[in-house]
Amino acid sequence: MKADATLDCVGLYCPMPIHQTANKMKELKTGQVLEVLASDEGIKEDAPAWCRATGNEFVGMEEKGGEIKVYIKKTK
């Protein structure tokens, strides 16, 4: 999947990945996609929940050998 920006949260635990995601999304423009790399399983629930709460689009998720990639599209 193509992304406009990448955020590395590997090795970080709650609430750091979602906190950093929220901050990073402020830098993006509407329509751009952010890729978040994480190793904490919590991101699987947190990223879609964050999108629902903030009205952004959850594009998808990939998992490979313990590393989770999450894609979020800025719609607002």
Next chain:
Amino acid sequence: MAEKMTLIVFSGDMDKALAAFNLAIGGASIGMEVSMFFTFWGLNVIKKNEGPLKSKGIMRKMLNFMNRGGAKRLGLSKFHMFGMGKWMMGKLMKDVRFPSAQELMTMAHQSGVKFIACTTSMGMMGLGKEAFILK
């Protein structure tokens, strides 16, 4: 209008403060209006670390001498062991790159979390607003 969250921090234990800041930062990250109300021993969490605390009366002076407070000084509710347990917990937290209570407090501030100090507890302990980190 944004959803609101208010956390009441009643304890000056490090573990409980970490949990409270964790929730506050999470809430602020999803766009909630978060405020934290610090009362009784919870006031220790937001006490400024530096300088002596001025207060009236021998009992209040004693209390504030014994009960220094500040995010850096918070003890664990379990296995504190005169600071040894806390030191070890700090090591474990660093190991997984988890922020300290002070760092979490700064993060909460930066995310727009409002800190409120209980005026009743402040009055009883003889401390003014200047003794605390508020925003």
